[in-house]
Amino acid sequence: MNATIRSGALLLACAGLAGPWQQAAHAQSWPDKPIRFLCPFPAGGAADVVTRMLSLKYTEALGRQVVVDNRAGAGGNIGVELAARAVPDGHTILLASSSNFAFAPSLEANLPYDPLRDFAPIALAVLVPNILVAHPSVPVQSVKDLIALAKASPGTITFASPGTGTTSHLIGELFARSAGIKLVHIPYKGGAPASNDLLGGHVQLLFGSVSTSLPHVKAGRLKALGVTSARRSEAAPEVPTLAESGLPGFEVVQWFGVTAPAATPAAIVKRLNAETVRALASADFREGLIRQGLDPAAANSPQQFGTYMRDEIARWARFFKEAGLKLEQVR
Numbered sequence: 001m002n003a004t005i006r007s008g009a010l011l012l013a014c015a016g017l018a019g020p021w022q023q024a025a026h027a028q029s030w031p032d033k034p035i036r037f038l039c040p041f042p043a044g045g046a047a048d049v050v051t052r053m054l055s056l057k058y059t060e061a062l063g064r065q066v067v068v069d070n071r072a073g074a075g076g077n078i079g080v081e082l083a084a085r086a087v088p089d090g091h092t093i094l095l096a097s098s099s100n101f102a103f104a105p106s107l108e109a110n111l112p113y114d115p116l117r118d119f120a121p122i123a124l125a126v127l128v129p130n131i132l133v134a135h136p137s138v139p140v141q142s143v144k145d146l147i148a149l150a151k152a153s154p155g156t157i158t159f160a161s162p163g164t165g166t167t168s169h170l171i172g173e174l175f176a177r178s179a180g181i182k183l184v185h186i187p188y189k190g191g192a193p194a195s196n197d198l199l200g201g202h203v204q205l206l207f208g209s210v211s212t213s214l215p216h217v218k219a220g221r222l223k224a225l226g227v228t229s230a231r232r233s234e235a236a237p238e239v240p241t242l243a244e245s246g247l248p249g250f251e252v253v254q255w256f257g258v259t260a261p262a263a264t265p266a267a268i269v270k271r272l273n274a275e276t277v278r279a280l281a282s283a284d285f286r287e288g289l290i291r292q293g294l295d296p297a298a299a300n301s302p303q304q305f306g307t308y309m310r311d312e313i314a315r316w317a318r319f320f321k322e323a324g325l326k327l328e329q330v331r
Contacts, residue, residue, distance in 0.1 A: 003090070004107040007283075007300050013111065013326065014029060016318065020160070021149060023319070025086035026067075027085050027294035028267075030089070030090045030091075030265075030268050030271075031062055031064040031090060031091060032064075033065075033091060033149045033247050033306070034064055034065040034066070034091070034095065035058065035062070035063070035065070035066045035067070035068055035090070035091050035092070035140065036069050036086075036091060036093070037051055037054070037055050037066050037068050037069065037084045037093050037094075037095065038069050038071055038079050038080075038082060038092065038093070038094045038095065039051040039068055039070045039071070039095045040071055040072060040076035040077070040078065040079025040080050040083075040095070040097070040100065040106065040124050041070070041071065041072050041074060041078065041079070041097070042070060042072040043070050045187040045294065045324070046128060046209070046211070046256075046294060047095055047097060048068070048070060049292055050095060050126050050256045050289075050293075050294065051068050051095045052068055053127065053285060053288055054066075054071075054095075054258065054279060055067070055068050055279075055280075055290070056185075056274075056277065056308070057279035057282070057285060058275055058279075061275045061278070063201065063277065074106075075097055075099065075100070075104070076097060076100045077100065077108070077111070077112060077113075079094070079114050079328065080094065080096075080100045080113055081112040082280045083119070083259070083260075083261060084112075084113040084118040084119065084261060084262075085177075086261045087260075087261070088093055088120075088260065088261040088262060088264040088265075088294050090259060090260065090264055090265060090267075090268035090272075091260065092185045092257070092260070093122070093258055093260050093272065094119070094259050094260070094262055095114070095257075095258065095260065095293060095310075096119065096121075096188060096254070096256065096259045097254065097255055097256050097257075098167070098253075098256075098312065099167070100115070101115040101257075101259075101312070101313070102307055102309070102312035102313055102315075102316050103167075103170070103316055103320075105313050105316075106226070106313075106316055106320040106321075107320060110223045115309060115313065116306075116309065116310060116313070117133060117262065118177065118261070118262050118268050119259040119260065119261065119262055120256075120259060120260045120261065120262055120263070120264045120302070121257065121298055121302050121303075121305040121306040121309060121330055122258040122259055122260060122269055122272045122276060122302055122305065123257060123258050123273045123276040123277060123280075123297075123301075123302065123305055124255060124257040124271050124297045124300050124304075124308055125257050125258055125271070125276055125280065125295060125296070126255065126257075126289060126294050126295065126296070126297060127164075127229060127234045127253045127255050127292075127294070127295045128209065128210075128253055128256070128257045128294055129227045129228050129229035129253050129295060129296055130167065130168060130171055130207040130208060130209060130210070130227070130228045130252070130253075130254075131136045131207070131208060131209070131210050131213050131214070131217075131224055131226070131227050131228070131233070131236065131239060132146075132175070132205065132206050132224070132225045132226045132227075132228070133158050133198070133205070133206055133208055133213045133217060133222040133223060133224055133225065134146070134204060134209055134222065134223045134225055135198055135199070135201050135203070135204055135205075135222065135223075136221070136223055137201055137204075137308050138157075138204045138205070138219070139193070140221070140223075140225070140290045141191075141223070141244055142225060142226075142245060143145065143225050143226045143240075143246055143247070144246045146179055146205075147180075147224065147246060149181045150176075150179070150181035151180070151181055151324070152179065153177040154178045154182045155182045155184060156184075156206050157181075157184065157202065157205065158183070158184045158185075158203045159172045159183050159184070159185060159196060159202050159204065159206060160186050160187075160194040160195075160197055160198050160205070160206045161185060161186070161188065161190040161206070161207070162187075162188055162189075162190050162194050162322075163187075163188065163189060163190070164187045165186050167252075168187060168191075168194075168206070168207045168208065169187065169204070170252070170319075171228055171252045172185060172205075172207050173185070173205040174252055174319060175207070175242065175247075175250070176323075178247050178250055179246075179247060180220075183205070186203050191208070191209070194206060195208060195212065195213070195216075195240070196209075198222070199221055200217065201202055207228065209254065209293060210235050210236055210293035211292050211293025212293075214235065214236055214293060217236075224236065224239045225245070226239060226240055226241060226242040226244075226245045226250045226307055227239050227240075227241050228241075228242055228250070228251065228253060229241060229244070229251060229295065230253075232244060232293050233293070233295055234286075234290045234296075235290050235291075235294075235295070236295045255297075255312075256316070257309075258272065258276055258299075260272070268301070269302050273301060273302050277299045277300070280296045280297060280298075280299065281299070316321035
């Protein structure tokens with residue numbers, strides 16, 4: 001082996017050995033510039049609210065500005081793909097959602113990212129339960145009443161959704177399957193028209209968001225029958241869960257978590273997890289979420305969040321296959 005080749009081989013060997021050391025050194029100096037927090041949805045929605053609340057906590061804790069960057073489009077895929085391709089140095093993080101990380105792998109034929117391969121899980125942050133609400137004219141006072149009515153008159157009860165393939169629609173389909181009943185799905189072009197037609201009595205049911213549905217319940221314009229989470233919503237503790245109401249094990253929630261590009265140093269992931277868990281435990285953060293109809297997640301590790309994501313992907317893959325839902329029904 002000549003001197004040039006030996007020198008090149010030595011440099012390559014040293015570079016390989018230096019990789020982990022360089023990562024550790026970088027993690028110690030991180031963050032050394034502002035952090036970009038990608039939100040793949042428009043400003044004003046629940047995802048944006050969560051991103052901005054977390055960014056404030058991170059900024060306080062890390063001593064560097066955490067800047068929210070809304071990159072909406074293609075159902076969130078544009079922002080997620082941007083995060084997947086970002087440099088994994090801890091200066092780009094992403095608000096992951098159930099829409100992009102749990103539903104999309106089964107619904108998108110050519111997804112431009114892989115949730116498990118392209119991202120390092122940091123922490124599950126927020127759960128967004130839906131609430132089953134009915135127009136006052138529907139002669140039921142509970143989920144059990146509703147199931148009995150639907151079985152007595154199959155195919156006559158309608159439920160609205162913001163559109164085919166939305167979380168609200170999927171919950172309705174899963175609810176009907178679990179209860180062994182037939183409901184008629186009426187899709188709308190958005191949550192507002194769906195809610196308006198429910199309030200007008202043109203449809204009978206809606207699996208709506210807690211934040212938008214609860215004011216109508218408190219005003220007597222709608223009846224709350226149950227929430228879709230495993231435990232009662234902190235925003236509406238008086239409303240039983242569907243699992244409590246005759247459907248054991250029923251749980252469907254939207255969720256938001258924090259992820260980073262794959263290969264982000266483990267020390268940075270660990271620090272961001274600690275700061276997320278600390279935020280979730282703080283009274284002001286929890287109260288802010290609950291006011292928005294959002295439930296803070298319990299403390300969890302990156303490993304636990306990773307397991308949660310894998311379980312969610314597998315669960316929804318089974319559901320979409322059994323329900324026969326296709327990409328063209330969603331877009």
